[in-house]
Amino acid sequence: MSDDRVLIAGAGPVGLVAAAHLAGAGVPVTVFEQGSGLSEESRASTFHPPTLDMLDTLGATESLIAQGLKAPAFQYRTKKHGLLAEFDFAAIADATRHPYRVQCEQSKLTRILYDRMRGHPNFDLQFDSTVAGVSQTASGVEITIERNGHTERHAGRYAIGADGASSIVRRSLGVEFEGFTWPDRLLVVSTPFDFHSVIPGLTSVNYVADPERWYFLLQIPGLWRVMFLVNEDASDERVQTREFAQTLMSGVVPGISNYEIDHITLYKVHQRVAKTFNVGRAFLAGDAAHINNPLGGMGMNGGIHDAANLAQRIAAVWKGETPESELERYDKQRRLVTLEYIQKYTIQNKKNLESSGDEFRESLAAIKADAARTHDYLMRVSMITSLARAEELG
Numbered sequence: 001m002s003d004d005r006v007l008i009a010g011a012g013p014v015g016l017v018a019a020a021h022l023a024g025a026g027v028p029v030t031v032f033e034q035g036s037g038l039s040e041e042s043r044a045s046t047f048h049p050p051t052l053d054m055l056d057t058l059g060a061t062e063s064l065i066a067q068g069l070k071a072p073a074f075q076y077r078t079k080k081h082g083l084l085a086e087f088d089f090a091a092i093a094d095a096t097r098h099p100y101r102v103q104c105e106q107s108k109l110t111r112i113l114y115d116r117m118r119g120h121p122n123f124d125l126q127f128d129s130t131v132a133g134v135s136q137t138a139s140g141v142e143i144t145i146e147r148n149g150h151t152e153r154h155a156g157r158y159a160i161g162a163d164g165a166s167s168i169v170r171r172s173l174g175v176e177f178e179g180f181t182w183p184d185r186l187l188v189v190s191t192p193f194d195f196h197s198v199i200p201g202l203t204s205v206n207y208v209a210d211p212e213r214w215y216f217l218l219q220i221p222g223l224w225r226v227m228f229l230v231n232e233d234a235s236d237e238r239v240q241t242r243e244f245a246q247t248l249m250s251g252v253v254p255g256i257s258n259y260e261i262d263h264i265t266l267y268k269v270h271q272r273v274a275k276t277f278n279v280g281r282a283f284l285a286g287d288a289a290h291i292n293n294p295l296g297g298m299g300m301n302g303g304i305h306d307a308a309n310l311a312q313r314i315a316a317v318w319k320g321e322t323p324e325s326e327l328e329r330y331d332k333q334r335r336l337v338t339l340e341y342i343q344k345y346t347i348q349n350k351k352n353l354e355s356s357g358d359e360f361r362e363s364l365a366a367i368k369a370d371a372a373r374t375h376d377y378l379m380r381v382s383m384i385t386s387l388a389r390a391e392e393l394g
């Protein structure tokens with residue numbers, strides 16, 4: 001196998017989107033994944049309109065829609081006021097081919113992409129291969145892999161670290177992960193309970209503000225995921241018990257308790273951005289480059305936007321269409337919009353949900369009352385504005 005290829009650490013949604021773009025554009029790639037198969041973890045479940053547009057160019061959107069749920073609208077509520085506002089993505093049908101969110105687990109996307117790419121002559125995915133470090137050479141990069149107790153070295157022209165929040169690529173490049181970790185933790189409880197049957201007019205995506213216990217409700221095929229922020233002084237073990245989860249769930253719909261629970265998962269919540277997304281011929285993308293709270297569903301979506309931006313740039317340089325200096329624009333564009341949009345608005349979304357909802361209600365009412373403001377608002381929450389801003393950065 002030729003060494004003239006792009007080496008990618010991690011076969012999560014970001015690594016596989018980068019690989020599919022590159023291989024499809026004629027650039028040979030090898031993806032190294034530490035797991036013995038694709039991750040089954042259910043984390044991201046919301047795909048935004050421009051992400052669906054991008055995945056469509058890889059032939060993945062139709063299958064994602066078939067395996068997920070279309071969510072044309074979302075709602076904000078408070079425990080105190082009930083429904084505050086509902087927004088319908090039809091208002092931005094002029095700006096996207098997919099004016100809705102798709103609710104589908106990220107583990108379905110990775111399987112769709114892998115099934116499409118398997119057997120492609122430019123695509124190689126190696127499981128049980130843990131990336132242990134990356135170094136720069138005179139003509140490219142070298143990645144060290146640990147596999148079956150052996151250490152191997154693989155040369156390539158470029159490297160992409162898409163190896164998640166604890167990225168070895170980022171550490172090995174000596175890039176700082178600036179930011180902070182919230183003291184509170186996120187508890188995700190999944191239930192097959194049909195919330196539509198007890199909350200009239202409920203949409204598949206709902207954010208419920210409350211100063212004491214906010215939560216959000218997300219529907220995926222066959223399940224609802226209820227996400228709570230846990231700030232009490234209880235151990236991780238205690239928080240993940242069914243008893244604790246039932247106590248939180250009993251606050252969702254008055255009079256309903258003792259839910260059937262499928263999964264309980266606890267996460268730490270961070271807001272961090274790598275000091276740079278690019279060192280020499282190595283790049284960082286997705287959670288390896290930035291992590292944020294899940295309010296607004298911007299982590300994986302932003303990572304897919306990184307992957308598309310970077311892969312298209314590398315492909316253009318590979319084919320001699322643009323000079324190598326064009327690659328510098330990846331860091332310039334994607335790091336800035338991560339700070340200006342993803343970090344800023346996920347923090348703002350958390351503040352809104354932690355509030356009493358009084359001011360939030362007024363600001364949402366003002367947006368709803370004005371068609372131009374509604375359009376701008378939906379362009380922002382669907383992340384189309386952040387992509388336009390990246391382009392503006394030249």
Ligand SMILES: Cc1cc2nc3c(=O)[nH]c(=O)nc-3n(C[C@H](O)[C@H](O)[C@H](O)COP(=O)(O)OP(=O)(O)OC[C@H]3O[C@@H](n4cnc5c(N)ncnc54)[C@H](O)[C@@H]3O)c2cc1C
Pocket residue numbers: 009010011012013014015032033034035038039043044045046047106129130131132162163164165167168186188267285286287288294296297298299300301302303
């Ligand atoms: C509860 C929850 C809900 C979320 N909901 C949303 C949402 O709705 N929308 C959204 O946009 N985002 C959401 N996110 C964030 C989203 O899950 C992440 O942003 C996304 O998984 C990032 O994808 P990635 O490919 O960068 O990293 P990952 O998904 O972490 O994938 C990294 C891959 O690299 C592999 N790997 C790691 N280290 C190595 C190594 N050394 N060598 C080789 N392979 C390695 C891992 O095994 C894994 O397969 C949510 C997160 C949580 C916790």
